Amino acid sequence: MFYYVSKIAWFFTTPSNLLLSLILLGLVLSLFKRLRRFGIGLSLVFTMTTIALGLLPVASYLLLPLEERFPPFQDDGRPVDGIILLGGAVEASDSKTRGQIVANESAERVLDTIQLAHRYPAARILISGGGGAVFADGAAEAPIIADYFKSIAIDPARLLVEHRSRTTAENAVYSQELAKPQAGERWLLVTSAWHMPRAVGVFETVGFPVTPYPVDFRTAGGSRTHRPFAFISEGLRRLDIGTKEWAGLIAYYASGRTTRLFPGPQVSAGGSASR
Known part of the structure; x- marks a missing residue:
């Protein structure tokens, strides 16, 4: 409901x-x-x-x-066990009609995941995204992205395809069920920078620790933030x-889907922000 x-x-x-x-x-x-x-x-x-x-x-x-809530990912040498790609970058229905992947303005989610797949060849890749239609099932996005990854020689054995979720909260719930993350594993979460606080919040709530990998920035930062639009x-x-x-963010906090109104980096006992 x-x-x-x-x-x-x-x-x-x-x-x-x-x-x-x-x-x-x-x-x-x-x-x-x-x-x-x-x-x-x-x-x-x-x-x-x-x-x-x-x-x-x-x-x-x-x-x-929103976009500056989490810093850009810095590779600190720790192994990466998995990469989570949240849906929202591909027009599923159009892709099925055209017979090829049709990306939208959030295409960086897919592009950066491909880059990460090559950088961490041992990492599993979990693609999360189902149909988002209100009055119909709609086409699921995750299988389309998975087929595209296979077509560019990403090993199918690495792929986990979550195709039931329709919301960010469901992304987290079903991803946790599918990945079954073990203690000490490191999973990168790839989504738009402006969407990262809410995404991290719901993954925290279901007990799936993730390391943010923000992409798809819509602001330039600095003085350019004040420029008018053309x-x-x-x-x-x-x-x-x-x-x-x-x-x-407000709705998820009010409904208990997140435990923090504006999720951000967690601060460890030593005073440093964990990512």
Whole structure:
């Protein structure tokens, strides 16, 4: 039930959808004589709001603390037993229709996993991602990525394919069941930097320690964070992503799916952050 409620609620509250709905509401109200001025004013206000949110770096300010919550992975020489790739980088239905892998703007998740597979040839590779359709089963993403990995000569014996999960919380639950991690093993978690806090939080909750390997950054950091966007659509897209992720953190914490509101690096007894 949580899955369906969250997906439907998010459709209507996504900033870009909500802003467009309010503009259209104003236009509809302007058709009524008594509400004409109010409707026109409403449309103008939210049209200007849409333009401002699309061009100004508001989305960057939302995404930056998410993306900088975990530092980039540094190879310290410790062996890597496994690599977890979270879904979200491949359009499963389009891939099945086209007969070849169709990646989206999060393709770095797949690309960096391939790089890690070559860097750590003994590591198992767990691909987690099922169908994400609300009113249908949908095509599962993990088997498509697994087939692609096999086609580029990654040993099929290394692959673990988790194809049931529809949410980040389910990613963690089903990955833990499939991998059965042993004490002392090191598993790298590959997902978008802006998604890493929530992902780490749910893996912690199910008792699956992971080492974050953030990729797919949407902010440049430093002074470039303050730069406006060149296209309204670009700013709105990133605003949608940032808003959804912060809402997800709150919802997961409130529902007990994570034990920390804003998961970050754990601090060891010696005072250093563990990764």
